[in-house]
Amino acid sequence: MGSMMEVEVATKKLALLHYANDPDTKQIFSLPNPERIQLIEVTDSVGTTGEICPIEFGPDVKNLILFPSEIILVSPAEWGMIRDQKLNLPESWDMESLELIPRAS
């Protein structure tokens, strides 16, 4: 297990990789967690399904992402529904704790 700061650094690195990899990503938010990376990504690359499906990834040592991650992709419309509390994130995801990771300028 790494320190909170190590997870934060890995979280930012992964978010920036995802911004670069998917140009249709609008915003990425992280949920601070001492053990794993948790990201919710608002992207035009997925449709509006009304379903939240977190996908877990094991650590990717080859790419120096040394922590497991949990990724939720949502469309902009779904993000609006989440903010309006018409669509719920999984129980362990606290909306109030989400932090925006800006795209690198």
Add this chain to the structure above:
Amino acid sequence: MASSKDWAEAFLRCAAEDLEAAKELLASGTPPPGTLAMLFQMAFEKIGKAYLIAHRGKRPEQLRTHKAASVALWDIRQDTDWLWERGHRGQQWTRALLAVKVLEEAQPAVASRLGKSEMLEYPWEDAFLDRVITAKEGIPMVRDISQQGTTLASMLVKLGLHLMEKLR
């Protein structure tokens, strides 16, 4: 005699198992890229067959070839009113659908029919590199699917679940 609905549901159950296995591989850390790609290819092939039964009136015995599934996936890509929510087109699913197309064309029987060397499951001799290589070396998207640094796997899972939900 089993109804078309029975058959479509059975294909969807099989697809759900493939997608679940893909999710478990991703969670395990450093999943074998070729195996992961095959699981996604198999899931979408079965979803394609369920679509042909449910929306095109095909009988299961007409769907025993990979060609049938390729046609179905092409059909799904064109059926945009069904695939997209009205008013929310944008770039939705474009990358995931392109990935599905690449995977489908790399299915060995389909690749052979298309005259392509690059395929899932089996190695091939790369004339440029002058050596025998596998899908994770020769098909960049196969490598991308297995890496945390891309969101392709997440897109494919979400698209697969979306299509299965629409077909139920």
